[in-house]
Amino acid sequence: MANDAADRTPVFDWEQARHTVADDVQGIVVGTFVAALGLYLLKASGAVTGGTAGLALLLDQATDWPFWLIFILVNLPFAVLAFWKKGARFTILTAVCIGGVAGLSVLDGVLLPVHDLNPVYGVFAGNLLAGVGLLILFRHGASVGGVNIIALLLQERTGFRAGWTQMTLDVVVIVCALLVLPWYIVLLSAAGAVVMSLVLAMNHREGRYIGR
Template sequence: MTNETVAPSLVFDWEQTRHSVAEDVQGIAIGTVVAALGLYLLKAAGAVTGGTAGLALLLDQATDLPFWLIFGLVNFPFAILALWKKGVRFTILTCISIAAVAGLSVAYAHLMPVTGLHPIFGVFAGNLLAGVGLLILFRHGASVGGVNIVALLLQEKTGFRAGWTQMTLDVIVVLSSLLVLPWPTVILSAFGAVVMSVVLAMNHREGRYIGR
């Protein structure tokens, strides 16, 4: 076998790894469904998590405003940041994802009411699902706003993993929940937020995932 016949098979075609429109549509659909389910379990468990999702859950328990509205309002400033730093495509996909998660939170409450959910299961399963949902969205050029956008920007500029950035900001949000929630719930929420951040830190690495 000659070098001429071997070499073409070793050449990596980046164009072939780009996501098609259909792949992006199904990826964002799956990502939002999974992420929204995770947040729904957290809400049902009466817990919080990190980032703006955790802030929205916290405000949901501290006020009478509906979660879907709080989620949208909290993430709006970060959508502006996305437009400034990440471009129109990322911003549009992120806005769609935010709206989908907000809408699904309402749908889950009506279609799948949860009672008697064990807090430990709700927190850990909720954070795992939310983390996997975010990971899918990241890989299809979207997010659900908030500190996820900040984390992605830092990763692109400095190489510092998005998961570790999010973990740092998560600590701030979770500690703030001491103003509203009992300390056992806050401790459980803190462990859950770490679970989500580890999922992102270990799986969302520059160069590991070649699809775009």
């Protein structure tokens, strides 16, 4: 009887679970859109977050340069790292996502003007959206550059979760924000960055997701 039950256990078809081109296209479009919306809410709140996105937001607060340009420039050095370690496909998709976030940051400002956004809501909603967007991109073989690439590389080679790596490196950006932003906004930003990192750490790990 036990053997009969074992024989009826379905065999998982890994090939069938692989992403199709259509899966990857919709995933990258949705992930980029959601991540960009999250960053827009953070920008509208006058806050920062971790990683290169947080660095771009911080430089946006400290300079007169447009966010879209800062975001691209901050992530450029990591394009070489991505190509060297992850290959052409990952690099191209990441470049597309970086450009998409930069472009959508401008479009969001035009189509979704925000006035008097509650900073607590903006920071936590922004980090949640950004985290979900990054999670979608990770699962479709892309990122938005920067610390995300380092986090993915470490996870693949050591098994150390990408979210924990991101959280560790986020501390540097948050501390630097004290030079530019009021302390209470920095504390709020730190709490929001933890939320985003937890989204990644709890959902992006080996064996949790079967699509490839």
